[in-house]
Amino acid sequence: MISKLNLENILFLDIETVPETENFSDLDNTKQDLWEAKSRYQRKKDFTPDEFYDRAGIWAEFGKIICISVGYFNIEGDIRTFRVTSFYGDEIKILKDFKNLLLFHFSQTKHLLCAHNGKEFDFPYIARRMIIHNIELPYKLNLFGKKPWEVPHLDTLELWKFGDYKTYTSLKLLTNVLGIPSPKDDIDGSEVYNVYYKDNNIDRIITYCEKDTIAVAQIFLRLRGDDLLNDDEIKHI
Template sequence: MLEQYDLSNLMVLDIETVPQYSNYDDMPDALQEHWAHKTQYQRKDDTPKEFYDRAGIWAEFGKIVCISVGIFTNSGGNRPGLRVKSFAGHDERELLADFSKMLCSQPLSLILCAHNGKEFDLPYICRRMLINGVTFPPHLQIQGRKPWEIPHLDTMELWKFGDYKNYTSLSLLTAIFNIPTPKDDIDGSQVGYVYWVENALERICTYCQKDVVATAQLIRRYRGEALIEDESIRIV
């Protein structure tokens, strides 16, 4: 499947998010009240403070610290390649503005693709852009468009084949499609700690880039094509 798409016109992306504040006590009192109300069903027996390490999941209480993108290329001799770039930093508004500027320089026909991107990555980016006063690039302007006019692909949605009860992680799909992925020293649940406690943004970028590569390789598998070789993947 996906044979109808020109891979050179497709951009793969992934984001990493963290809580807006380093700890619960730094959050303004008004937001603490909203946090308690917003998470009352998810946190079960945890107090709002104990549950705060999950705040990065919600755009109202988190922020983006890295957006990594990948573009399919030819690396010579018609060999498939991938070029990966990250937008990362402590200033979220600057990060989002740079990402928006990059997208605005791309053709309007460009298709954005992410794993669970329609439920998480793309809405999160839009919400944080709105909060930070960053102008939406045309590729994220979906209001008023018919579903088939929206230039977004979601590798998790594609795997559902219409089954709305199904959630399949990127990690599981890479395993069943025999896509080799290096063992990471962190996982998604640890990103907030790595950012706020260890101040290791570079590690987070590496983790984010690996998800972009894994998603790109999954697209190749969906199309019944060979994987991109490691030497043809370039980080810029």
């Protein structure tokens, strides 16, 4: 049961991604053809490959990570804090810094990673981008040969499903029904492309990513029956 897990052993996280280049025309001809084939089902006949390209960030083969925000609990007696920090900038540096965090602070068997829809998106996306950049996978992301119960990942979407595999509940909806302050009070995922490439405002994206990370932790607390974090307990470092 999740109520028996030690909160200090869990690393909560969220990632933000964008297409690997600003414009479809920036891709070479081969990559353009591959994008046209990859996106054909999703865009159907409603969009051209060029018109649909701003959504390429959801695929690790055509996107890149621009921010990884992480949060973790520190509990000393009756004092509970949730510390949040972010890795951003060059993707290779983001991935290496995140890997070092896992290696030096969250490498033990007891340590777990937690994200919303993390098993379908965040965890595999990070792993794929590491492989693309020839970065050796840390143990927490290397699932080869692991049995299901050996995978060190928690997913608040999966926990909310309670075994129901035919539904998807967004982070925004789940925070709303659970009475948690919405992390989507400024931008949402569909706007990250423009904020990054058009506005060049990485700080706004970092704030958004950190809010999502905090929301994941809040959902986890609600699922455990614990008190939600208050503003004084959240420390940005």
